[in-house]
Amino acid sequence: xxxxxxxxxxxxxxxxxxxxxxxxxxxxxxxxxxxxxxxxxxxxxxxxxxxxxxxxxxxxxxxxxxxxxxxxxxxxxxxxxxxxxxxxxxxxxxxxxxxx
Amino acid sequence: xxxxxxxxxxxxxxxxxxxxxxxxxxxxxxxxxxxxxxxxxxxxxxxxxxxxxxxxxxxxxxxxxxxxxxxxxxxxxxxxxxxxxxxxxxxxxxxxxxxxxxxxxxxxxxxxxxxxxxxxxxxxxxxxxxxxxxxxxxxxxxxxxxxxxxxxxxxxxxxxxxxxxxxxxxxxxxxxxxxxxxxxxxxxxxxxxxxxxxxxxxxxxxxxxxxxxxxxxxxxxxxxxxxxxxxxxxxxxxxxxxxxxxxxxxxxxxxxxxxxxxxxxxxxxxxxxxxxxxxxxxxxxxxxxxxxxxxxxxxxxxxxxxxxxxxxxxxxxxxxxxxxxxxxxxxxxxxxxxxxxxxxxxxxxxxxxxxxxxxxxxxxxxxxxxxxxxxxxxxxxxxxxxxxxxxxxxxxxxxxxxxxxxxxxxxxxxxxxxxxxxxxxxxxxxxxxxxxxxxxxxxxxxxxxxxxxxxxxxxxxxxxxxxxxxxxxxxxxxxxxxxxxxxxxxxxxxxxxxxxxxxxxxxxxxxxxxxxxxxxxxxxxxxxxxxxxxxxxxxxxxxxxxxxxxxxxxxxxxxxxxxxxxxxxxxxxxxxxxxxxxxxxxxxxxxxxxxxxxxxxxxxxxxxxxxxxxxxxxxxxxxxxxxxxxxxxxxxxxxxxxxxxxxxx
Numbered sequence: 001x002x003x004x005x006x007x008x009x010x011x012x013x014x015x016x017x018x019x020x021x022x023x024x025x026x027x028x029x030x031x032x033x034x035x036x037x038x039x040x041x042x043x044x045x046x047x048x049x050x051x052x053x054x055x056x057x058x059x060x061x062x063x064x065x066x067x068x069x070x071x072x073x074x075x076x077x078x079x080x081x082x083x084x085x086x087x088x089x090x091x092x093x094x095x096x097x098x099x100x
Numbered sequence: 101x102x103x104x105x106x107x108x109x110x111x112x113x114x115x116x117x118x119x120x121x122x123x124x125x126x127x128x129x130x131x132x133x134x135x136x137x138x139x140x141x142x143x144x145x146x147x148x149x150x151x152x153x154x155x156x157x158x159x160x161x162x163x164x165x166x167x168x169x170x171x172x173x174x175x176x177x178x179x180x181x182x183x184x185x186x187x188x189x190x191x192x193x194x195x196x197x198x199x200x201x202x203x204x205x206x207x208x209x210x211x212x213x214x215x216x217x218x219x220x221x222x223x224x225x226x227x228x229x230x231x232x233x234x235x236x237x238x239x240x241x242x243x244x245x246x247x248x249x250x251x252x253x254x255x256x257x258x259x260x261x262x263x264x265x266x267x268x269x270x271x272x273x274x275x276x277x278x279x280x281x282x283x284x285x286x287x288x289x290x291x292x293x294x295x296x297x298x299x300x301x302x303x304x305x306x307x308x309x310x311x312x313x314x315x316x317x318x319x320x321x322x323x324x325x326x327x328x329x330x331x332x333x334x335x336x337x338x339x340x341x342x343x344x345x346x347x348x349x350x351x352x353x354x355x356x357x358x359x360x361x362x363x364x365x366x367x368x369x370x371x372x373x374x375x376x377x378x379x380x381x382x383x384x385x386x387x388x389x390x391x392x393x394x395x396x397x398x399x400x401x402x403x404x405x406x407x408x409x410x411x412x413x414x415x416x417x418x419x420x421x422x423x424x425x426x427x428x429x430x431x432x433x434x435x436x437x438x439x440x441x442x443x444x445x446x447x448x449x450x451x452x453x454x455x456x457x458x459x460x461x462x463x464x465x466x467x468x469x470x471x472x473x474x475x476x477x478x479x480x481x482x483x484x485x486x487x488x489x490x491x492x493x494x495x496x497x498x499x500x501x502x503x504x505x506x507x508x509x510x511x512x513x514x515x516x517x518x519x520x521x522x523x524x525x526x527x528x529x530x531x532x533x534x535x536x537x538x539x540x541x542x543x544x545x546x547x548x549x550x551x552x553x554x555x556x557x558x559x560x561x562x563x564x565x566x567x568x569x570x571x572x573x574x575x576x577x578x579x580x581x582x583x584x585x586x587x588x589x590x591x592x593x594x595x596x597x598x599x600x601x602x603x604x605x606x607x608x609x610x611x612x613x614x615x616x617x618x619x620x621x622x623x624x625x626x627x628x629x630x631x632x633x634x635x636x637x638x639x640x641x642x643x644x645x646x647x648x649x650x651x652x653x654x655x656x657x658x659x660x661x662x663x664x665x666x667x668x669x670x671x672x673x674x675x676x677x678x679x680x681x682x683x684x685x686x687x688x689x690x691x692x693x694x695x696x697x698x699x700x701x702x703x704x705x706x707x708x709x710x711x712x713x714x715x716x717x718x719x720x721x722x723x724x725x726x727x728x729x730x731x732x733x734x735x736x737x738x739x740x741x742x743x744x745x746x747x748x749x
Contacts, residue, residue, distance in 0.1 A: 014534050014538070016534070016535065016538040016566065016569070016570055016573070017534065017537055017538050017541065019538075019566060020537075020538040020539075020541035020542040020545060020563070020566060020570070021541050023541075023542065023545035023546075023549075023559060023562065023563045023566070024541045024542075024544050024545035024548065024563075026545075026559070027545045027548035027549045027552070027556075027559065027563075028548060058530075
């Protein structure tokens with residue numbers, strides 16, 4: 001059985017950014033899932049597959065940085081830093097394998 | 101006549117002896133009568149029958165012959181005649197001498213002679229006659245008249261405000277005679293005063309009493325003149341100052357005669373004068389400002405301690421009489437000589453005009469200098485220029501502090517401006533970055549959809565559509581920001597231009613202070629109301645005012661002055677803002693209303709451009725002309741508010 005296809009998670013409160021990234025990621029053959037906030041991302045049931053997170057820094061409620069810190073503390077599979085789409089040079093990215 | 105014949109006969113030997121004795125007695129009487137200092141005159145049946153030599157002298161006759169046989173009517177003053185007739189009659193009737201009576205006789209030369217006379221009825225050659233013994237009282241009368249005159253003069257003096265009291269103290273009997281004024285001065289009335297000197301003395305102020313008593317004792321003991329000034333304290337607390345003078349008179353009795361002049365008003369004036377002089381001296385001595393006086397030659401006439409201290413001199417004598425310009429003002433700050441004829445301090449004396457200078461140097465005794473701010477005012481005495489009074493301060497520290505303050509304010513302003521720009525930029529960046537990010541992502545996506553082996557045109561088209569949407573969104577953001585910066589649409593209303601100007605001046609108050617600018621508003625009361633937006637017109641005024649203040653920042657050789665005028669104008673109201681600043685460079689004159697044109701390091705060059713568009717939106721004009729002697733006059737018109745001018749905002 002082959003590995004499930006890799007997936008990119010996008011957390012951004014701006015719908016046009018989400019839509020643009022969705023189209024861009026899909027255009028290179030990757031799966032994409034969109035979330036409006038860190039909370040939504042954490043509460044979602046995520047598929048068990050190699051994944052990558054694109055995280056906006058400025059978000060309503062919990063910020064992108066808070067979410068990154070939370071993931072780093074709780075998950076040994078996290079390979080920090082990630083790219084963030086909305087702060088120019090500050091964009092970082094990270095990928096993580098979601099545990100089986 | 102009795103016994104004038106000297107016939108002697110023997111049988112009358114005894115009788116001869118008695119006749120001789122008689123003759124001798126008569127001779128004695130005659131000598132007595134002739135030697136008497138009183139005039140003696142005998143008249144019988146109104147005719148003069150005898151006069152003694154003194155009477156001849158009294159009535160200025162050449163000799164007895166001129167008087168003998170005359171009618172007494174001729175030698176009596178007609179006014180006195182009835183009284184004299186009465187007396188003569190009484191005399192004859194009673195047969196006794198009359199009491200002394202004053203009357204006036206007419207001398208042979210027609211002059212009047214005042215006499216005091218006694219009439220005695222006698223028998224003259226067997227006929228009844230009247231002997232008149234008259235004493236010349238002209239001296240006494242003259243003295244009495246003199247006293248009378250003095251009395252009248254005293255009354256006049258009193259009327260003229262001089263309060264002169266008279267007193268006469270019988271030292272032996274210890275009684276006094278006072279005039280009304282003396283009673284008043286001592287605070288007594290004739291009823292309340294016992295007449296005893298001891299009681300009068302109790303009214304003399306306790307501090308003055310020993311001195312006065314001493315002086316009185318001295319005069320009584322050794323004569324001379326008594327002169328004392330003292331205070332009399334009345335029971336109600338009122339104080340009366342008296343200047344008293346007296347002399348000892350010893351003619352039978354021992355008297356002290358004198359006068360007392362009420363000098364209360366004089367003393368009060370003296371005292372208040374002294375107090376105000378002390379006050380001024382105290383002020384002069386304790387003020388931190390240095391003050392000195394100049395005469396018409398520019399020489400020092402006085403100086404206060406602060407002046408000596410600031411200039412480094414020890415005593416006033418170091419400055420008094422010295423030419424102050426040559427001593428402390430001879431050289432300018434840049435080391436060049438300061439000619440006396442240009443001296444700004446001396447203009448007060450030369451032209452009678454006040455001057456105020458803030459940035460010249462004065463020189464100390466040790467040849468060092470300091471930056472001084474000074475004021476020079478002409479001094480007039482009864483309308484005539486007599487010199488000047490100069491006040492100065494050492495402002496070295498103040499200038500340094502001001503400079504520092506200016507620097508820190510400029511720094512702060514720059515930092516604030518930068519911070520505001522940064523904040524604005526960050527806000528714009530965030531607002532614009534979101535759609536730009538989406539544009540980039542959508543653009544990349546559409547390229548990739550097209551670059552696939554089998555291009556997905558539908559996905560690519562959707563991505564391009566989103567790209568366009570996001571580009572529009574970005575330009576919307578920019579349009580919104582521009583609209584924000586352009587503020588709200590104008591609110592047109594009827595406005596009193598003068599009130600708008602006054603508000604703008606109030607808003608700019610701090611800038612005037614900071615720029616050291618004197619502002620003068622010359623607002624015509626008869627300007628019509630205009631139709632305009634209060635905020636926008638204030639924005640224009642503030643812009644012109646702040647430009648004017650900026651233009652004067654570098655001015656130091658003349659006063660910084662900003663004049664705002666309003667006036668009626670054919671187009672409505674004309675408003676002028678006139679500064680005394682550096683003016684407009686003619687080469688730049690036609691560019692100053694262009695957007696982004698600026699001569700200021702920190703300016704953005706929008707002020708005049710925005711101002712002009714605001715005024716043009718109001719239907720007016722904004723332009724400038726060079727000032728009459730210096731600086732620039734920016735002026736604009738605003739149409740007056742009548743119905744034809746009213747437009748929708």
